[in-house]
Amino acid sequence: MTRRILLSHLSLILFVLLALEVPFGLFYARSEVSRFSHSAQQGAMTLAEVCEEKMEHGVAGDLPELARAYGRRTGSRVLVADHRGVVLTDSAALAPVGKNLSAEPDISAALRDHPVVGSRSAPFAGGDVLFATVPGGSDAVVPCVVRTVYALGPLKAKIHGTWLALGFVGVGVLAAASLIGFALARSITRPVRALELATAQLADGRITDPPATDHGPPELRRLAASFTTTATRLQHLLHAQQAFASEVSHQLRTPLTSLRLRLENFEPHLAPCAQDSLDKAVGELERLSRMVQGLLALARLENSAIRPEPVDLRAVVADRVAIWTAFADEQQVDLVVSGATAVRVWAAPGALEQIIDNLLSNALRASPPGTAITLAVIDAPGEGSRTVSEAELHVIDQGPGMTESERRRAFDRFWRAAGADHDGTGLGLPMVRQLTRASGGEVTLETAPGGGLDAVVRLRHAESRTHRERPGISADTPDSGVFERASGREK
Template sequence: MTRRIAWTLLILTSVLLVLAVVPLAVLMTARERVAYRDSQRAATRVIAAAAEEHLSDRKPPTVMRQELAAAARAGDCAAVYDASARLVASTPCTAARGEEAEELVERVLAGHEPEPPENEGRLLTAEPAGEVRQPSGAVVLSRSATPLNTRVATIWGWSAAIGAAGLAASVLLSVRLARWVSRPLSTLDAAARRLGEGALDERTDVAGGPPEVRRLAATFNTMAARTEALVHGHRAVIADVSHQLRTPLAALRLRLDVLAAGAEGDTAEELAAAQEEIARLSRLVDGLLAVARAEQATPRPTAARIDEVVAERVAAWSPVAEERGVRLTASEGPALTAALGAGHLEQILDNLIANAVEAVPEGGSVTLDHQAAGASARVRVRDDGPGMSAGAKAVAFRRFGNPEARGTGLGLAIVHRLVTANGGTARLEDTPGGGLTVVLDLPLWPEHAPGRSVTFLKGGRERTAGSGK
């Protein structure tokens, strides 16, 4: 936008300068040429008046010679001819004599207005001595065109300088104007992009730019504030309700445990079923609380070593998998570093492993692997369980969207929220031979220069890995 505004104003100013400066310079040049010609013709007439007194009145040539001497001192060349086109007197220089001068004399003696030519940088003029129709002679004066050319060059030089100064001023003004208009718009665009990425507290500056842009910035801030209030209010309601439900559910579960301790027969079975429902409600409430916390997260990227986190989570979940008769393994992969929020990779893998272990029947397997995929790190969690139908996969990342879910239906929603909040993507695929594969594309951490240390988050703790020194 800055370039478009600057180029538009620059082209407009250039056109205006050309239309204004060039005609003015042409006009001033023409006036200088006319003035120079008039001055030369006036000097020629002075000599012609003195020559007339000598040629027609038969007076001594003293005055004529004085005028010729004055012309010579001024740097002009002059020659006086009689009515027969014979040379009577002249200045020492011969520029006023020759073929062109003789042609001018013949035209003047014939009563015509001669066209003064320019010969080798000198201008020639001819004037009759006496009456125009019956002159008693003619005077030719040759004057150097250097002063005229100098004046013309000065006129065009000043015109070019004025045009360049105007153009430079136009460039400065257009750039400043373009920045004055575009800078607040760029700031507003960046603020809108950050707001769309989840930074709900983002606001833009309303102090700079045109009034329309300032009003737009103020409107944006109002909209952002209302959006932040609505989203935080929604999240707070879910979190508060989930938190408040945990206490009565815990109390109810304790009462059922007490009753089940002394119950027998059908009563014991009913109480056991009630305990299972209470446990399911507790998991549901915990899932809602986790979703609310995930939605409130606006992650600040940190470096997370994928191979190390995968190995840790597999080791942590191996006892649970063995208890269910499921084989949990991790394939070897490159040492990749992802840019994720603190603890997000651990939470993502915990949800995926928990879902897979629960879905896979006894004797099944769950495998984790990772590899580089362009500018992303690809992590896959594969199982050989029953898999999911196409309709279930289409809504699996929504809260309570999967009707086939065995658990709360919130695990994949939490995974999707954490992955997308960090700039990654998540999708579901069928495992060859049967089962479900969750594919995560996570942003890679920028490469670091050799010898510099990088802080990796590992199990909630920080450690520093350097160049191996």
Template sequence: MTRRLLLGYLTVALLVLLCLEVPLGIVYGRAEQQRATRAAEDEAESLAAYAAVSLEGGRTGALADRVEHCAERIGGEVAVFDASGRPAASSRPLTPAQARDLAGSREVRSALRGRAAIDVRTAAVGGGARVLAAAAPVPFGSSRYGAVRVTLPTDAVHQRVHGVWLTLAAAGLVALTAVAGVAYWLARWTSRPVLELERATARLAEGDLSVRATLATSTGPPEVRRLAVTFNETAARLEHLLASQRAFAGEASHQLKTPLAALRLRLDNLEPDVAVHARGGLAAAMTETDRLARMVEGLLAMARLDEKAVTRVPVDLDRIAAERVQTWSPVYEARGCRLALGVEQSGQAFAVPGAVEQILDNLLSNALRVSGPGSVVLLDRRRPQPPRRGHREHRSSYVELHVIDEGPGMTAEQRERAFDRFWRAPGSTEGGSGLGLALVQRLAAAGGGHVVLETAARGGIDAVVRLPAVPSPGGPGPVPGRGDALRQWPTRRTVPLPRLRSRPHSGARP
């Protein structure tokens, strides 16, 4: 912004200087030309009067001395012609051919005819130098005239004009330098608060609600100062609202845990005393109580997840995936399902501490809920290969975690809404809070990644979690900063199942 303002100020100053100095230089050049012309006319008229007296009195010697003195004084040439057009005196020797040429020139012929107007023009004489020639008639009676021709070199005039142009250029350069200094200070004074507001806005968009524009409120144009004050008030109000919302969610979730635990305990104690025909209602009440408890836990986890305070660390995805498969396998086997681990290795990725475990627990729980007996759920890790014409650093940019089930799947609209809080798929019968995928999305975003639901090869859902990869030793790829958005992740609508490591289950599908 400073460069653009400075360029604008200098452009305006340059246009003003050009509009002032160019006409001034042109006017001065014309004035110098007119001054030289008048000087030549005056010399020619003065010498014509002297020549008329000298030639009538026969004083040709005095005329010759006067001609030489005049030529030496003006630095030019002087020639006097009688009424017949023959040279009567000249400041330099003339050959017959030169004398005829001078007598035949336009200004001399005009003077020999006794024209009152003085013919002034620029002509080439001698070695080809440009000169200013003026001729005046020398009266000899009533109808006979001689002529005086005076030539002045124009080099001195041109030098004076060039000197004026150089002076104007130097003055313009000094003026531009001064304008540049003032313009730079003015541009910095204008742009510094704007740049501070830009940086503060970027930090606020990244989640830093404590940012304030302090410099912009005291310096810069009044409009920018008022904008900075409004920005600070907006940021403070937003910070207060989000802090109040986070505190309310956390406190409410925490306060609800105790009465829910007491309610579940009382329902358990009532079970022996409930009639057989009423036990179905009691079981439904206990199921809803468990669902409400999970919802409260999810709200509490989301309230505690403060993305601006988390620190991303490298985590071993292969180790965590193996641990989660070992933990969840008995649960899957109890439901008649099978949990398998893909054979591909993914290495390390950047994530919030403990986030990958929570992500996998939520995704594996969702996959188990939609899987029927004999189904296979695959937990796979992948490091996508770069494109054929890609660069090597593309390979180390991110890694993927896939949880692929064989359930009924979802439509495109349902996959888009699945990350909304408290949203549940139509037809869901088992307990669920509708917060699992929302929490997964928050945890992935806190680690600099994201999660997407795709259609699996066998009709189910392929939940893909993409996280920034830890670059290999000596390889490219910086540690991603907080608030980074992953770049244009390639998606695959159909994901083939790789080879499985787990032992086949007796009830599994072929």
């Protein structure tokens, strides 16, 4: 922002300088040439009158000395010709005396009583010259013609010096404007940078350097004050919500546990016909307990922030499969691991284990006996529109699968597919998505080849330097057991 403000400021100054200096330089150059031409013509006319007087009084022999004296005084070359255009004298001795120059345009025009002023290239002068050719007298017959020739080098050097001075002035003005503009831009953007820093800190969950409200323009001061007030309220609300989640977690567990014990104590005193109602009540109580635990876990996920860390995806998969093998054997379902042997990815601490536990729990609920669940680890380097390489974890079951509309709603809270196990809470897959996003990745549900469901978890490679830390969970997130109990095939 500082650079853009400075560039716009300098562009405006440069435009003003060009608009002022270029016309002034052109006007100065034209004025100097016009003044020099007029001075040369007036001097030639004065010399021509003197030459005419000399010739009338019969002292034409004085013309050579007169021409040389005028040439030395004005720095010009002087040529005098008679009424026929024959050279009487040349101060530079370039035209011999007696040579007829009446055929030259300027001499011919002067003999007709028309003075001529112009410029041309002259090799003897080493560049362009200015000449003024005037008649000596105004009678019907011009008695003599005087031509004065001036080198234009000194005049051009003077004009170039003026342009150079204008350039130095412009550079100096730009340098001064740069310093002033930089100081002005810094004073304007300093509050903006402070707001940017405070915003980044707020995204991490805590503001340690609130923006100052007494620096910068009035609009930015008011913005900083409003931001500080809003950030303070947000932090207060977040702390209150986190405290509420923590307190409710403790306050609800005791009455729910007590209620379950009281219901189970009724069992010996109930008639056999009421046993089914008691079982259903206990089951609903367990479902309520799982739902409360799931809601508290989601609240903690949404209200906390963590820093993802490198994790060996294949090692975590192997570890969780070893834990779940016993549960899978009870349902006569095989767990198969395939794919890359060692892939390190960015993941929130403990999140990858909980993601796999939830997906395996869902897959086991949907898998018929005699089928298999495949956990495939695929190394997917960045290609096409992806500039960052990723790794994919596929959890593929051979169950009934989901329709396209069901897959679109699968991550909505409390939503369960038609015909799903009614013991589910509808919070398992939302937790998976929240944990995956906290790790900087994404999760999708796809149709598996041959039927069933393919849950795809995409995570960034740990070697990727463009990985961005994203809000996630904190160290006090409930353990994987909570997620196992709250997962189920509810989606």
